Amino acid sequence: MTWFRREKQRLRASESSQILTEGLWIKCDGCRQIIWKKDLEPSWNVCGKCNHHFRLDARTRLRLLLDDEQYTEHDAGLESTDPLNFVDLKPYRERLESAQQATEMHDAVITAEGKMGGRPAMVCAMEYSFIGGSMGCVVGEKITRAIERSIAGRVPLVIVSASGGARMMEGTISLIQMAKISAALARLDEARVPFISVLTDPTTGGVTASFAMLGDLNIAEPGALIGFAGPRVIEQTIRQKLPAGFQRSEFLLEHGMLDAVVPRSELKSFLIRSLGFLSS
Amino acid sequence: MLDAEKARHELEAIELKIEELASGPADGATDAQIKQLREQIRGLQADFAGFTSAWKRVQLARHPQRPHTLDYVKHLFQEFTEIHGDRAFGEDPALVAGFARFHDEWVMVLGHQKGRDTTQKLHRNFGMPKPEGYRKALRAMRLAAKFRRPIISFVDTPGAYPGIGSEERGQAEAIAKNLMEMARLPVPIVVTITGEGGSGGALAIAVGDRILMLENAVYSVISPEGCASITWRDGQKAELAAEALKITAPDLIQLGIVDQMVPEPPGGAHTSHEEMARILGPMLHSALNEARRLPIAELLEARYQKFRRMGQFFREAAG
Numbered sequence: 001m002t003w004f005r006r007e008k009q010r011l012r013a014s015e016s017s018q019i020l021t022e023g024l025w026i027k028c029d030g031c032r033q034i035i036w037k038k039d040l041e042p043s044w045n046v047c048g049k050c051n052h053h054f055r056l057d058a059r060t061r062l063r064l065l066l067d068d069e070q071y072t073e074h075d076a077g078l079e080s081t082d083p084l085n086f087v088d089l090k091p092y093r094e095r096l097e098s099a100q101q102a103t104e105m106h107d108a109v110i111t112a113e114g115k116m117g118g119r120p121a122m123v124c125a126m127e128y129s130f131i132g133g134s135m136g137c138v139v140g141e142k143i144t145r146a147i148e149r150s151i152a153g154r155v156p157l158v159i160v161s162a163s164g165g166a167r168m169m170e171g172t173i174s175l176i177q178m179a180k181i182s183a184a185l186a187r188l189d190e191a192r193v194p195f196i197s198v199l200t201d202p203t204t205g206g207v208t209a210s211f212a213m214l215g216d217l218n219i220a221e222p223g224a225l226i227g228f229a230g231p232r233v234i235e236q237t238i239r240q241k242l243p244a245g246f247q248r249s250e251f252l253l254e255h256g257m258l259d260a261v262v263p264r265s266e267l268k269s270f271l272i273r274s275l276g277f278l279s280s
Numbered sequence: 281m282l283d284a285e286k287a288r289h290e291l292e293a294i295e296l297k298i299e300e301l302a303s304g305p306a307d308g309a310t311d312a313q314i315k316q317l318r319e320q321i322r323g324l325q326a327d328f329a330g331f332t333s334a335w336k337r338v339q340l341a342r343h344p345q346r347p348h349t350l351d352y353v354k355h356l357f358q359e360f361t362e363i364h365g366d367r368a369f370g371e372d373p374a375l376v377a378g379f380a381r382f383h384d385e386w387v388m389v390l391g392h393q394k395g396r397d398t399t400q401k402l403h404r405n406f407g408m409p410k411p412e413g414y415r416k417a418l419r420a421m422r423l424a425a426k427f428r429r430p431i432i433s434f435v436d437t438p439g440a441y442p443g444i445g446s447e448e449r450g451q452a453e454a455i456a457k458n459l460m461e462m463a464r465l466p467v468p469i470v471v472t473i474t475g476e477g478g479s480g481g482a483l484a485i486a487v488g489d490r491i492l493m494l495e496n497a498v499y500s501v502i503s504p505e506g507c508a509s510i511t512w513r514d515g516q517k518a519e520l521a522a523e524a525l526k527i528t529a530p531d532l533i534q535l536g537i538v539d540q541m542v543p544e545p546p547g548g549a550h551t552s553h554e555e556m557a558r559i560l561g562p563m564l565h566s567a568l569n570e571a572r573r574l575p576i577a578e579l580l581e582a583r584y585q586k587f588r589r590m591g592q593f594f595r596e597a598a599g
Binding site: 077078079080081082083084086087088089106136137138140141144166167168170171172173174175176177178179180182183184185186187189190205206208209210211212213214227228229233234237238242243246247255256257 | 446450451455590592
C-alpha cells in the first residue's frame with residue numbers, strides 16, 4: 001500500500017488557454033527595449049523611446065507617403081523569366097517563388113501613382129524582404145517605365161530605395177539595369193521633371209551606384225546603412241575594423257553626399273515642400 | 281583548337297570587310313551590306329561558346345601579361361597625351377585618360393590600368409579606381425564632348441575600390457554620375473571590354489554606342505569567387521559560379537549586352553600584344569565609323585534604345 005497514488009490521467013494544460021506571443025514583440029536595435037509590435041504602427045515603425053527607424057515594407061511606405069493612403073499600382077504583374085536559368089544551392093526560380101509568396105509581390109519594387117499634398121506624384125518603393133530588395137530586370141524595367149511615365153505626364157518622381165544592390169542571380173543583365181535606369185533619368189533631367197531619391201536602410205551596391213544617388217535631392221532616413229561596397233567587403237579588403245557610424249546616413253551627410261537626413265515623421269512634409277520648390 | 285582558329289580567321293576577314301565599307305560614304309546600299317555582314321558574324325560568334333570554359337576565360341582575363349590599356353594605346357594610337365586629375369580631390373593612376381590620334385583623327389582614350397610587377401600593381405591599385413578616377417574619366421569625356429571628339433574606352437578592372445576613403449568621397453555617386461552622363465554625351469563612344477569587366481566599377485566607363493568584348497574577357501555583376509562565397513558559402517566553388525553567371529563574350533552577345541566579340545590570338549591576348557592590337561584595331565575603327573554615320577540626335581536616340589532594350593526577360597503574370 002503506497003501513501004500516494006498516481007492519478008489515472010496526467011494533468012494537461014488545455015491548448016486553448018495558451019497565448020501565442022511569437023512575433024508580436026520585437027527588440028529595438030537602438031535601445032534594446034522590448035516593444036509590443038502594435039505600438040509601432042501609429043509611428044510607422046519608429047521606436048517611441050529612442051527614435052530608431054525600423055524597416056518599412058513597400059506597401060506601408062506608399063500608404064505613408066500618398067494622400068489618403070490611395071494609389072494606383074503600375075506593372076504589378078511583371079515577373080522575371082530567370083534568363084540565366086540560375087541554380088546555386090537552390091534554383092533561382094524557387095527563390096523567386098518563395099519571395100513572391102511571402103511578400104505577395106511579383107518582384108522587389110512597387111511603382112505607383114497617387115497624390116502627395118494634393119499634387120500628382122509617381123512613387124517607386126522597394127521591398128527589402130524580396131531577395132534583399134535586389135535589382136534584376138524586372139526592377140530595372142518597372143523603374144524605367146515609371147521614369148518614362150513621369151516624363152510623359154510631367155509627374156514628379158520619388159524613389160524610395162531599400163536594396164542590397166544588383167541581383168546576382170540575373171548576372172550581367174542586372175548590372176546593366178543600372179545604366180538603363182540612369183539613361184532614363186538623364187531624360188527626366190532634361191525634361192526638368194523633379195526626382196527626389198529617398199535612401200532607407202539599407203541601400204548599397206548597384207542601387208546606390210545608380211539611381212539612388214542621382215536625385216535632384218538625395219535624402220535619407222536616420223541611421224540607414226548606405227554605401228557602395230558592403231561593410232564586410234571593406235573590412236576584408238582593408239583588414240581593419242570599421243569605425244562606428246561608418247556608412248550610416250549621418251556619416252554620408254557629414255561627407256556631403258546627402259542633402260538632408262529626414263525622420264520618417266517628417267518625410268512626407270519634406271517631400272511636399274521640396275516638390276513645391278522643384279516643380280515649375 | 282583548329283576549329284577555333286578557323287573561326288577566328290573567318291571572323292577577322294568579315295570584320296575587315298566591314299571596316300572598309302564603314303569608312304566609305306553613308307548610303308542605304310552600304311548600310312544594308314554592313315547589316316548583312318553583322319548578321320553573319322552573329323552566327324559565327326555563337327560557335328565560340330564551346331571553345332573555352334568560363335573559368336579558363338576568367339584566368340586568361342586576369343593573366344598578368346595580358347595587354348592593358350596603355351599597351352593598346354602604344355600599339356593603336358599616336359601622339360597619346362595623358363591628362364590627370366579630377367580637379368576636386370586627386371589623381372588616380374588606376375584609370376588613365378588622354379587624347380591621341382587614331383587613324384588621323386583626335387580621340388579621347390580612357391581605360392582602367394593594371395600593373396605588371398608588384399610596384400606597378402600597387403601604384404595602379406590593381407586597376408581598382410577610387411571616386412577621383414571616375415570623376416577624372418567624366419571630366420575627360422566632357423572635354424571630348426565639348427570639342428566633338430569621339431571617346432574610346434577600355435574596360436579592365438576587378439571592380440571599383442572598396443575602401444574607407446572611397447566611401448567617404450562617394451564611390452557610388454561617382455559611378456552613378458558617369459552612367460547618367462555617358463548616356464547623353466553628344467559624341468560617339470566605343471567601349472571595349474579587354475579583360476575583367478568587374479561590376480559597377482567596369483560599367484562606370486562602359487556605356488556607349490558600340491560594346492566590343494575580347495574573346496577571353498569576362499563581364500560580370502560580381503566576381504565568381506564573391507558569388508560562390510555568397511550562394512554556395514564556399515569560395516572554392518568559383519568555377520561553378522563562373523559558368524552559372526554567364527559572363528563570357530559569347531554568352532553576353534546571346535543576352536544582347538555585347539555587340540561584337542574580338543577574337544584573340546591562339547592561346548590568348550597575352551601571347552602577343554602586337555597581334556592582339558592588330559586584330560582589335562580595324563574593329564575599333566569600323567565601330568567608330570559606324571557610330572559616326574548617324575547624326576548626333578539619332579546616335580543618342582539609338583544609344584538610349586540600345587540600353588533600354590537590355591534585359592527584356594520578364595512576363596506579365598496572370599492575376
